[in-house]
Amino acid sequence: xxxxxxxxxxxxxxAREFNDAxxxxxxxxxxxxxxYLLLPTGERANRVFLVGxxxxxxxxxxxxxxxxxxxxxxxxxxxxxxxxxxxxxxxxLRELEPxxxxxxxxxxxxxxxxxxxxxxxxxxxxxxxxxxxxxxxWVAEAATRTLERVAAFDDESNEYARMAREEYxxxxxxxxxxxxAALEGLDETDELGADADAEGLDAQAEH
Amino acid sequence: xxxxxxxxxxxxAQFSDHLDLTVDDVEERLDNLVNxxxxxxxxxxxxxxxxxxxxxxxxxxxxxxxxxxxxGLAEIDQDEQWLDVTAxxxxxxxxxxxxxxxxxxxxxxTGTTKFVAFETSDLPELExxxxxxxxxxxxxxxxxxxxxxxxxxxTITEVDEEIEVGDDAETVEGALVDIxxxxxxxxxxxxDDCTRVLQNGRCSEHGSVxxxxxxxxxxVLDDGEAVHEVIFDREQTxxxxxxxxxxxxxxxxxxxxxxxxxxxxxxxxxxxxxxxSGPQFGRYVLVDEFERLSDPVDAEAALIEARSI
Numbered sequence: 001x002x003x004x005x006x007x008x009x010x011x012x013x014x015a016r017e018f019n020d021a022x023x024x025x026x027x028x029x030x031x032x033x034x035x036y037l038l039l040p041t042g043e044r045a046n047r048v049f050l051v052g053x054x055x056x057x058x059x060x061x062x063x064x065x066x067x068x069x070x071x072x073x074x075x076x077x078x079x080x081x082x083x084x085x086x087x088x089x090x091x092x093l094r095e096l097e098p099x100x101x102x103x104x105x106x107x108x109x110x111x112x113x114x115x116x117x118x119x120x121x122x123x124x125x126x127x128x129x130x131x132x133x134x135x136x137x138w139v140a141e142a143a144t145r146t147l148e149r150v151a152a153f154d155d156e157s158n159e160y161a162r163m164a165r166e167e168y169x170x171x172x173x174x175x176x177x178x179x180x181a182a183l184e185g186l187d188e189t190d191e192l193g194a195d196a197d198a199e200g201l202d203a204q205a206e207h
Numbered sequence: 208x209x210x211x212x213x214x215x216x217x218x219x220a221q222f223s224d225h226l227d228l229t230v231d232d233v234e235e236r237l238d239n240l241v242n243x244x245x246x247x248x249x250x251x252x253x254x255x256x257x258x259x260x261x262x263x264x265x266x267x268x269x270x271x272x273x274x275x276x277x278x279g280l281a282e283i284d285q286d287e288q289w290l291d292v293t294a295x296x297x298x299x300x301x302x303x304x305x306x307x308x309x310x311x312x313x314x315x316x317t318g319t320t321k322f323v324a325f326e327t328s329d330l331p332e333l334e335x336x337x338x339x340x341x342x343x344x345x346x347x348x349x350x351x352x353x354x355x356x357x358x359x360x361x362t363i364t365e366v367d368e369e370i371e372v373g374d375d376a377e378t379v380e381g382a383l384v385d386i387x388x389x390x391x392x393x394x395x396x397x398x399d400d401c402t403r404v405l406q407n408g409r410c411s412e413h414g415s416v417x418x419x420x421x422x423x424x425x426x427v428l429d430d431g432e433a434v435h436e437v438i439f440d441r442e443q444t445x446x447x448x449x450x451x452x453x454x455x456x457x458x459x460x461x462x463x464x465x466x467x468x469x470x471x472x473x474x475x476x477x478x479x480x481x482x483x484s485g486p487q488f489g490r491y492v493l494v495d496e497f498e499r500l501s502d503p504v505d506a507e508a509a510l511i512e513a514r515s516i
Contacts, residue, residue: 010384012431049382049429051478088470103478105384125385128478133501137480138382140509145431147516183513186506 010049010105012142013039015076017175022118023167024110037108040170041149042161050078051103051138057093067093074182079121089124103130139186143179150176211237214252225263281318281375286348295338295370302400318375321354328359340364377492380482381430390425391469392455394418422452437483437492448472
């Protein structure tokens with residue numbers, strides 16, 4: 001088949017699980033080999049796709065622009081950092097007015113803080129403003145993918161689940177409950193009539 | 208035994224224009240290989256045919272009729288397999304090389320496959336939309352994709368029947384996570400039979416040329432499990448983005464930069480969910496139809512399904 005290197009799939013993961021992750025690894029000694037973040041539900045992630053509400057943005061750079069965005073999903077907050085090496089994403093962050101629904105494709109990045117804990121953030125490849133329908137679709141999709149990972153966690157052949165058991169002391173049942181709660185939240189907004197809410201934000205998101 | 212006899216008759220028929228064989232002789236040779244030396248029938252037949260080819264001073268290609276496989280075009284899964292098909296010429300494409308007389312898409316009930324006819328084969332031209340009985344085609348494989356080649360020995364007979372070409376389109380869906388370089392407003396080489404995309408005003412075949420503007424998107428759809436590379440041609444790109452080629456040219460002219468077009472397309476499409484369908488060529492699905500997945504999610508149904516996972 002094709003000899004071109006295969007593109008890494010963009011995992012769907014909620015903020016809470018993403019931020020619980022800390023272990024990164026490579027699968028070959030090659031300097032340019034992809035770095036994976038180990039998700040606690042037992043999957044490797046070299047790329048993620050997320051949709052949430054941009055609630056704050058701030059230029060935290062000293063000399064050059066360096067934008068930090070907070071993007072909220074039903075379970076927590078993703079931190080996204082974009083500087084001179086992500087010019088498109090940085091300029092999108094500069095121009096967007098929170099609150100706004102945004103879709104982000106990016107790479108997980110980790111760094112160790114002074115107290116030894118590991119912070120996880122997203123280095124975006126792209127950020128675009130989207131509508132509430134896209135956001136809801138993502139929540140449903142992220143919930144489904146999370147539940148599938150949880151369901152496959154005890155499979156004997158699941159090497160990343162084995163790795164997650166070794167690296168983390170976390171209960172996958174919590175992520176199952178989290179994913180179901182996120183879906184229940186969608187169901188409730190449905191009943192409240194998402195139309196009014198969608199109109200306001202859509203107008204802004206779709207310029 | 209009857210089996211070998213049939214094979215022997217086939218072989219005699221195959222060589223009828225070239226050698227004066229008797230069925231008994233051929234059957235005896237087959238029988239010797241199969242029953243004495245325990246050679247599988249297919250291999251025995253091949254070996255016997257080869258020896259007669261030598262005797263007649265022929266190439267395998269020169270043999271007409273008989274013994275060719277009859278496989279649906281969309282079901283071809285072997286390289287260098289000889290086929291007879293009845294197929295419709297679904298599309299003719301511009302040949303990109305002087306050695307190619309015709310290239311395009313043949314279709315039958317199972318679906319479509321690419322075909323190539325070479326100048327050296329000196330065959331009558333196929334017409335788009337017509338149905339032909341094509342005998343003695345040979346399959347070809349490139350990076351896991353199959354096509355058929357017409358050759359000197361291919362017989363072409365137009366037939367008066369209509370074929371409902373099967374739909375072997377791929378349908379993929381997911382979030383549009385990337386629009387790759389080479390998307391947006393591009394220039395193509397204007398040389399005859401060449402539609403290559405120019406890089407910095409240069410065609411890899413014809414050097415510096417005055418290109419012709421076109422629109423396309425090379426995108427990546429990702430559903431969280433797998434990635435699919437898709438290509439939107441001009442028509443589909445215009446429908447996807449709402450920007451026509453003329454508008455794109457104006458945008459580029461105003462900005463003195465063609466990259467603004469792709470940037471604008473990214474802003475309007477990345478991060479949204481789409482379902483596309485079309486034929487798969489190499490790594491790409493060529494988009495014939497697309498739909499933006501913009502219906503509100505049915506949260507209740509999703510929840511019921513989720514609880515069952």
